[in-house]
Amino acid sequence: xxxxxxxxxxxxxxxxxxxxxxxxxxxxxxxxxxxxxxxxxxxxxxxxxxxxxxxxxxxxxxxxxxxxxxxxxxxxxxxxxxxxxxxxxxxxxxxxxxxxxxxxxxxxxxxxxxxxxxxxxxxxxxxxxxxxxxxxxxxxxxxxxxxxxxxxxxxxxxxxxxxxxxxxxxxxxxxxxxxxxxxxxxxxxxxxxxxxxxxxxxxxxxxxxxxxxxxxxxxxxxxxxxxxxxxxxxxxxxxxxxxxxxxxxxxxxxxxxxxxxxxxxxxxxxxxxxxxxxxxxxxxxxxxxxxxxxxxxxxxxxxxxxxxxxxxxxxxxxxxxxxxxxxxxxxxxxxxxxxxxxxxxxxxxxxxxxxxxxxxxxxxxxxxxxxxxxxxxxxxxxxxxxxxxxxxxxxxxxxxxx
Amino acid sequence: xxxxxxxxxxxxxxxxxxxxxxxxxxxxxxxxxxxxxxxxxxxxxxxxxxxxxxxxxxxxxxxxxxxxxxxxxxxxxxxxxxxxxxxxxxxxxxxxxxxxxxxxxxxxxxxxxxxxxxxxxxxxxxxxxxxxxxxxxxxxxxxxxxxxxxxxxxxxxxxxxxxxxxxxxxxxxxxxxxxxxxxxxxxxxxxxxxxxxxxxxxxxxxxxxxxxxxxxxxxxxxxxxxxxxxxxxxxxxxxxxxxxxxxxxxxxx
Numbered sequence: 089x090x091x092x093x094x095x096x097x098x099x100x101x102x103x104x105x106x107x108x109x110x111x112x113x114x115x116x117x118x119x120x121x122x123x124x125x126x127x128x129x130x131x132x133x134x135x136x137x138x139x140x141x142x143x144x145x146x147x148x149x150x151x152x153x154x155x156x157x158x159x160x161x162x163x164x165x166x167x168x169x170x171x172x173x174x175x176x177x178x179x180x181x182x183x184x185x186x187x188x189x190x191x192x193x194x195x196x197x198x199x200x201x202x203x204x205x206x207x208x209x210x211x212x213x214x215x216x217x218x219x220x221x222x223x224x225x226x227x228x229x230x231x232x233x234x235x236x237x238x239x240x241x242x243x244x245x246x247x248x249x250x251x252x253x254x255x256x257x258x259x260x261x262x263x264x265x266x267x268x269x270x271x272x273x274x275x276x277x278x279x280x281x282x283x284x285x286x287x288x289x290x291x292x293x294x295x296x297x298x299x300x301x302x303x304x305x306x307x308x309x310x311x312x313x314x315x316x317x318x319x320x321x322x323x324x325x326x327x328x329x330x331x332x333x334x335x336x337x338x339x340x341x342x343x344x345x346x347x348x349x350x351x352x353x354x355x356x357x358x359x360x361x362x363x364x365x366x367x368x369x370x371x372x373x374x375x376x377x378x379x380x381x382x383x384x385x386x387x388x389x390x391x392x393x394x395x396x397x398x399x400x401x402x403x404x405x406x407x408x409x410x411x412x413x414x415x416x417x418x419x420x421x422x423x424x425x426x427x428x429x430x431x432x433x434x435x436x437x438x439x440x441x442x443x444x445x446x447x448x449x450x451x452x453x454x455x456x457x458x459x460x461x462x463x464x465x466x467x468x469x470x471x472x473x474x475x476x477x478x479x480x481x482x483x484x485x486x487x488x489x490x
Numbered sequence: 491x492x493x494x495x496x497x498x499x500x501x502x503x504x505x506x507x508x509x510x511x512x513x514x515x516x517x518x519x520x521x522x523x524x525x526x527x528x529x530x531x532x533x534x535x536x537x538x539x540x541x542x543x544x545x546x547x548x549x550x551x552x553x554x555x556x557x558x559x560x561x562x563x564x565x566x567x568x569x570x571x572x573x574x575x576x577x578x579x580x581x582x583x584x585x586x587x588x589x590x591x592x593x594x595x596x597x598x599x600x601x602x603x604x605x606x607x608x609x610x611x612x613x614x615x616x617x618x619x620x621x622x623x624x625x626x627x628x629x630x631x632x633x634x635x636x637x638x639x640x641x642x643x644x645x646x647x648x649x650x651x652x653x654x655x656x657x658x659x660x661x662x663x664x665x666x667x668x669x670x671x672x673x674x675x676x677x678x679x680x681x682x683x684x685x686x687x688x689x690x691x692x693x694x695x696x697x698x699x700x701x702x703x704x705x706x707x708x709x710x711x712x713x714x715x716x717x718x719x720x721x722x723x724x725x726x727x728x729x730x731x732x733x734x735x736x737x738x739x740x741x742x743x
């Protein structure tokens with residue numbers, strides 16, 4: 089039977105409703121009032137029950153004028169900062185990079201609480217217009233500073249036709265019970281080549297939410313890499329839409345999950361026109377009592393013939409108490425496509441480990457080598473040397489227990 | 491008399507409840523090459539794994555002395571640093587790990603364990619180039635992930651190259667001839683023979699005599715039902731090739 093009574097609202101929902109109402113987002117407030125935060129009964133949140141996991145929403149964060157420092161410095165990168173939702177002035181932008189500010193949310197509306205809260209609460213929006221072959225990595229460094237705060241920030245990026253760029257977004261801040269809700273809208277012009285790397289390095293007490301929406305025109309080539317390596321609770325949405333013939337997306341992500349953490353990557357890729365392809369590849373590495381969730385949905389529109397898409401999720405369990413949850417979904421309306429999905433899950437391979445040991449490599453080092461090998465196909469394609477090294481550093485740091 | 495490189499005394503080992511090695515005795519003096527021949531399932535490969543310290547096997551009795559030191563309590567990586575090298579029958583494919591990276595990790599780990607300094611990058615590159623040249627291992631192969639997509643011959647050449655780089659005092663070659671055609675067999679044998687320097691000892695495990703035409707052993711042992719049942723010179727291998735292992739059936743019971 090469908091619910092006929094309003095759900096019982098908890099403290100988190102009460103504060104969220106108040107914040108939404110204060111922002112004039114009555115519709116979003118109403119939705120939360122009626123349905124509450126999504127529970128396991130909502131399919132998209134079956135493995136990430138926000139009502140249970142998110143017990144409090146802190147007050148909206150006060151504007152901060154400076155950041156206490158970035159969590160990840162990439163030599164040679166052009167870095168912009170968004171601190172507690174406010175876009176800070178940065179150094180002179182390199183050629184081809186136009187930085188601006190606008191207002192309001194950036195995401196296409198959908199029936200999802202994270203998306204609707206983002207659109208309702210995002211005030212200042214960073215806008216980037218990128219043109220030409222941009223050599224420097226463009227870094228957007230998101231920080232949440234001070235006492236526990238709720239932050240919704242938004243970024244809109246347009247990459248012109250035939251342009252290429254690497255955009256890095258990093259998320260970090262003071263170690264408080266922040267709730268971050270970060271939205272990025274990224275449009276790729278014809279034949280644009282874009283690498284978009286987002287890394288959560290927030291404190292353990294923080295809950296990190298992000299939604300990345302992509303629109304790919306003809307021949308555009310996108311590579312995404314999401315890394316969750318910080319917040320206690322993390323969920324990133326990846327919503328790529330293939331809108332032009334010949335568009336291709338390598339949608340990749342990595343959940344590095346330690347004791348007590350819960351990380352979720354939820355992807356929904358739409359193949360809207362014929363002759364597009366996507367290769368979603370996700371990996372989870374878990375240790376302690378932790379949980380990694382990867383959901384991947386491929387939607388192929390009725391006219392999108394010749395779509396070629398394969399979702400893959402591989403899990404590596406470094407402890408017996410960890411959980412890795414994998415949910416592939418295919419929703420195909422065309423009849424001439426190649427689509428598939430696969431999932432694997434296991435421990436480090438004993439034979440591989442013995443082979444390395446037999447060559448004199450001690451166990452801890454051998455395990456590190458194997459774990460690096462496991463995620464090499466995610467890190468290796470990141471060609472910028474300094475960024476590649478920084479990513480490797482994050483993984484190595486995680487392996488050392490940081 | 492100098493200490494033998496390898497001395498195995500009354501070695502018993504089992505996997506789960508099944509006893510596979512049933513009292514192996516073997517002494518390999520410095521510089522000698524010994525061959526162990528036996529049919530499939532006689533326990534030859536188990537012996538190589540037990541020597542290298544694979545966890546699946548439990549040693550229930552006996553001793554293994556490497557250069558006079560009991561290695562049974564050592565971890566596999568400690569045995570390697572102590573001078574033991576096992577060339578695998580089926581070298582393991584490890585995706586995502588470049589062969590070069592692996593070689594460097596292995597060499598430096600062993601050097602560190604022996605209290606020697608790490609090789610500098612130019613020193614390492616020189617050593618790899620030298621070892622690779624003899625075994626037709628080119629830099630392209632070294633950039634590929636370890637053993638991934640290597641042909642049978644490439645895998646075995648890579649194994650022998652590792653041996654050349656790691657310079658063990660005892661090399662155990664487990665069915666090194668399996669999966670090799672004649673040409674590859676010659677390249678690999680040449681590589682192995684180049685490492686016979688009068689000091690290094692080898693234990694060559696095979697069930698075909700063919701390999702022993704190329705790597706000529708000082709002593710041949712016949713392995714049956716978990717132990718050595720006969721030893722002789724290289725002619726013993728020829729006799730075995732002619733008559734098969736049937737004579738030894740039941741003898742070990």
